[in-house]
Amino acid sequence: MTDSATPSATGDRPVPLVEFHDVTVAYGRRPVLWNVDLVIDAPCLFGIIGPNGAGKSTLLKAALGLVPLVGGTVRFAGVPLARARHTIGYVPQRESVDWDFPVSAFDVVLMGTYGRLGWFRRPGPAERASARDSLARVGLADVADRQIGRLSGGQQQRVFLARALAQEAAIYLLDEPMAGVDARSQEQIFDVLASLRASGRLVVVVHHDLRTAAEWFDRVALIDMRLVAAGPTATVLTPDNLRRTYSGQVELLREVGLAVAERGRTS
Amino acid sequence: MMAGTAGGMHLWAIATASVVAAACALVGTLLVVRRQSLLGDAIGHAVLPGIALAVLAGARPGGVAVFGAAVACALVTVGLVQVLRAVAGLAEDAGAGVVFTSLFAAGVVIVTLGASRIDLDASCVLYGILEMVPFDTVPVGGVEVPRGFVSSAAVLAALVAVAVPTWKLQVFSAFDPDGARAAGVPVAAVTTGLLAATAVATVAGFEVVGAVLVVALLVVPAAAAELLVHRLHRVALLAVAFAVGGAIVGYLLAYRWNTSAGGVIAVVLVAQYVVAALLAPEDGCVAQVAGRVRFAWRVAREDRLAAVWRAMEQRGTPAGPRSALEHLAGWWLRVRGRIVGAASLSAAGRREAEMVVRSHRLWEAWLGRHADLPLDHLHPPAEWVEHHLGEAARRRIEAELEHGRGDPHGREIPPEA
Incomplete structure (x- = not known):
């Protein structure tokens, strides 16, 4: 990644790892996320916090091109998604996957290596070794051959984390990795995320639990259909900001969104 | 021209059926694990x-042009379903139902109208003409080979040639489409490829089992295999084995009974499925029933031993068995020497009984402490939890209880064996 080391044209500040510029996202015609400007400069544990339906997952999906942008741009270390894909590891929400699917934990982790293999090359010994190492890092080496649906919720989430590890990415985007996960798995997941940060990776986590957010994340963004505040956890998680995020002030945004979707007008 | 002797003809028919079955099972596995089995049905009909x-326009049945036309129809089907959903808000399954029946109906009309001009009749489309396959041959390297075998072997070879290098993309896209897209997998192209492959395999299947039963080849072997193995490449290999086995056995039985080969092949496939559903080692009916019976038997034995142990503790007579099974368990425990005389236990019986009573009383004590329940609410839950607590859990509960060894009723909790 030579780009990340290049100073930007506008000054001597390094190019940010992730930059959302005026990002607006819609499902169909209905905008669900309005004009987000968010810059993450340096490797850290970054939490995206907000109420249900605030558009937290949507923000990640927009960054990954899984939902189209209505407006704005997302750049990774100064380059667009198409050139940065192989540097990003993604852990989707648990609900997006069919857990009865006939794959073993090992098969799922191996999928993390498919991106760098290209379309037609089959995984070889190097990829298998990488998948085994990643499973061991999340403490699941002994259930490698188990069908994914036969693992506990916490183990399933750790398998997905291992898949992201096998990707050997520079930026990790995780969508609610702590949802439906027992306390022990939460600790283990957090330990792995902290070790990623220690090795200079950026870890962005969509998270719903305010209590743990304060102790886990270096920096957070508060989101409720728009960006409320972003920055160091201690300065962002203030009573005032939390009230602005959780008090449903966005009723107007919702109404306008619906009006846009229905080609109508708000009352 | 005919392909050799009567025996040789049967071999060619069986070979053709096997090749087609393998192709359909391979594609069908991917449809089944995507929970899109009925898409195979829809495409199977919509290609007509x-x-x-294509045939009316002068294409040779089984030729490349026919396969091309079928693939086009399959993609039109899927496209129309999406259009119906976007424009009319029709759910995907209902949309598929509308589209494939319309296209199939159009196909039936075209076939009947053009019956005088084309070598294709409605009944052979519906039921297949496996028995006729060996009568239409082409020379391959000096040998007369059935045209149907040549085209379906080409289909199978092409499908395998594509499936092997792109298998990982199919697995990733089917299991986790969002994750695959995020990793740069062209999920839409992978799905379109699968639909095209389904169309090609379906057309190959037409001749053997017809438009209706080709769905059996697509879905049933994969559904059976999925019950038995839990990794996708194994599911695919086992499904192919089931399909080929079903084709061979079905053909032979049909010959013996002098009936439709396509029909009997489908029946054999379903029979395989039923056997798999009954005997699957983990989720099969037999395994599940056996598991329940084993558990009921253990509960009955443990209840009987605990009843005798409690009678010994209170120097009374044991409570009578509460079920026929517990009665049987009491008799069995006497035969095995665990229960001795009217109300006495062997050393082994005593140990076993103590662990049940220990689990029971620990659970009552734990509930009494944590759930704040009145005394009479403690016994019923302990009555079933006592059969589920292991040694580690018992020790954990014991460590948590500070006060002495007594349960909430003031009775002693036996120590760990």
């Missing part, structure tokens, strides 16, 4: 107008 029009 394409085939009919």
Whole structure:
């Protein structure tokens, strides 16, 4: 990644790892996320916090091109998604996957290596070794051959984390990795995320639990259909900001969104 | 021209059926694990107008043009379903139902109208003409080989040639489409490829089992295999084995009974599925029933031993068995020497009984402490939890209880064996 080391044209500040510029996202015609400007400069544990339906997952999906942008741009270390894909590891929400699917934990982790293999090359010994190492890092080496649906919720989430590890990415985007996960798995997941940060990776986590957010994340963004505040956890998680995020002030945004979707007008 | 002797003809028919079955099972596995089995049904029917029009336009049945027309029809089907959903808000399954029946109906009309001009009749489309396959041959390297075998072998070879290098993309896209897209997998192209492959395999299946039963080849072997193995490549290999086995056995039985080969092949496939559903080692009916019976038997034995142990503790007579099974368990425990005389236990019986009573009283004590329940609410839950607590859990509960060894009723909790 030579780009990340290049100073930007506008000054001597390094190019940010992730930059959302005026990002607006819609499902169909209905905008669900309005004009987000968010810059993450340096490797850290970054939490995206907000109420249900605030558009937290949507923000990640927009960054990954899984939902189209209505407006704005997302750049990774100064380059667009198409050139940065192989540097990003993604852990989707648990609900997006069919857990009865006939794959073993090992098969799922191996999928993390498919991106760098290209379309037609089959995984070889190097990829298998990488998948085994990643499973061991999340403490699941002994259930490698188990069908994914036969693992506990916490183990399933750790398998997905291992898949992201096998990707050997520079930026990790995780969508609610702590949802439906027992306390022990939460600790283990957090330990792995902290070790990623220690090795200079950026870890962005969509998270719903305010209590743990304060102790886990270096920096957070508060989101409720728009960006409320972003920055160091201690300065962002203030009573005032939390009230602005959780008090449903966005009723107007919702109404306008619906009006846009229905080609109508708000009352 | 005919392909050799009567025996040789049967071999060619069986070979053709096997090749087609393998191709359909391979594609069908991917449809089944995507929970899109009925898409195979839809495509199987929707390709008919394409085939009919291609043949009317002068294409040779089983030729490349026919396969091309079928693939086009399959993609049109899927496209129309999406259009119906976007424009009319029709759910995907209902949309598929509308589209494939319309196209199939159009196909039937075209076939019947053009019956005088084309070598394709409605009944052979519906039921297949496996028995006729050996009568239409082409020379391959000096040997007369059935045309149907040549085209379906080409289909199978092409499908395998594509499936092997792109298998990982199919697995990733089917299991986790969002994750695959995020990793740069062209999920839409992978899905379109699968639909095209389904169309090709379906057309190959037409000749053997017909449009209706080709769905059996697509879905049933994969559904059976999925019950038995839990990794996708194994599911695919086992499904192919089931399909080929079903084709061979079905053909032979049909010959013996002098009936439709396509029909009997489908029946054999379903029979395989039923056997798999009954005997699957983990989720099969037999395994599940056996598991329940084993558990009920253990509960009955443990209840009987605990009843005798409690009688010994209170120097009374044991409570009578509460079920026929517990009665049987009491008799069995006497035969095995665990229960001795009217109300006495062997050393082994005593140990076993103590662990049940220990689990029971620990659970009552734990509930009494944590759930704040009145005394009379403690016994019923302990009555079933006592059969589920292991040694580690018992020790954990014991460590948590500070006060002495007594349960909430003031009785002693036996120590760990």
